[in-house]
Amino acid sequence: MKRNPFPQAMLVIWGVMTALPLLWVVVTSFKDDAEILNDPWGLPGELRWSNFARAWSHGNIGKYFLNSVTVLSVSITLTMLLGATAAYALARYDFPGKRFVYFLFVGGMMFPAFLALVPLFFVVKNAGLLNTLPGLMLVYTAYSLPFTVFFLVAFFRTLPTQVAEAAMIDGCGPFAMFFKVMLPMAKPGLISVAIFNLLGQWNQYLLPVVLVSDSEDKYVLAQGLAALAVNEGYRGDYSRLFAGLTLAMLPVLIVYAVFQRQVQSGLTAGQLK
């Protein structure tokens, strides 16, 4: 059967268009400024690892990186804990006002973050949390709850009731039921929604730009990288910028390459939204 070469060519072209820019950044991060400015396609004369050291310390990428990791390690834990407990209560118990509480949470998905931006700035400011990492942790958690609750309510409701009934007959209390029986059963759902939140919070740009704007040593990575790009434009230290970009990009890409199946299913699970 004769095959039209056009579709296959399109696949290759799009693959190159996706991969080439990423490779270009990694290769460029080893060049010096003269090489970067004069020959975008040239290879680096030598492997200048010092670019990375400068980006990490003088470019503050190291500090920004650490801030991001600090914020996320608390906010993801808190998101999963609060999201899972609230979702479990909504999925497995009856109480007056349950529908209202459910729609209060889920309704949050309909609202763009921009609507809350101005009041949120002042709420955080009045709480004394402006330009602090704990402020970001709490805000990230709060804005991740609608989807987390929505997803996990649906998930808890799909779990079979027989196991819970058996555990109850064996004298299992309600709290032990949740932590020892339901959470382990809900593991696949928890992992999906955790990956979804992890990438969502890691990629967050609007909230840190508004809530941590005045103190540069509290910047998270996304924000710090953008600030670095603006500064390097003035200063002309391009090699440091490319090295910083590589440092921000590669860890995520490596994690993705290793866990790509889980990451893809975790993120596309968001389509339920």
Add this chain to the structure above:
Amino acid sequence: MKHGKYPLLAAFLLPALGLYGYFVISPYAQAFVISATDWHGLSNEFNWVGLDNFKRLLSDEYMRNALWHNALLLILLPVITIVLALFFSSMLNVHRAKGAGLYKIIYFAPQVLSVAVIGVLWKEIYNPRSGLLNGTLRALGLDGLAKTWLGDPAVAFWAILAVMVWANVGFYVVLFGAAMQSIPKELYEAAELDGSSRWATLWRITLPLLWDTVQVAWVYLAILALDGFALVQIMTRGGPNFSTDVVGQRMYDVAFSENKFGMASAIGVVLFFLTLTITVAALRITRRERIEFS
């Protein structure tokens, strides 16, 4: 058990509700109130101006300009992204192109990069002197096509749209791919026996069976198109000459550069109603099953 349920409900619901109420519900509610004032944020002094902010927004040429750009994105981003993603995923899943797994991994990669990384990356690619794009054009002898991509008001908007498409196609290739896996193979075998062309197969079999997923994709992309703030803020700050300004960037400038918090909240309210309209329209059209909650 019956008597034991309220301690658990309190312990499980109240912390989440408290945090959510304080940082999400209350700001959302306050936004509507502030949008009816001329508050400048510095003191508790403000005047009620009713709908004046909204009236002024309607006639504000900067706001209209930004809205126009979001409207263009709203039409172009979903159409281009969905067409490309449908094409690629039907090649990979239905026609089983060689190396399908590898393509999927590469196509999806931009999705895991933060929007800041994507913005900075493309800002450098578009750099007129040292950028990959002009470098490639010059290497191919097409010097005439080299441009100051983000510095030219006639080009900058399209340059940003291209980045949004680049960053999103892979996600929908995977999303559509997952949906295509559930289409029975017999349908395609029958189509092939009948001599159906690839185009006809995509149009007559795949697309109708995928229609639900395509509609979900459309809502997603429409909501992305109403935003666009992060990329614009990083790549152009709305310039040159407001040629890439979007509503989010407008609101950010009005709030945090001009301190017009009443006006900025009004822009937020406008964005909310736009988002709501799109979501409701999409739910109406798709008539998806209601969330059962007894």
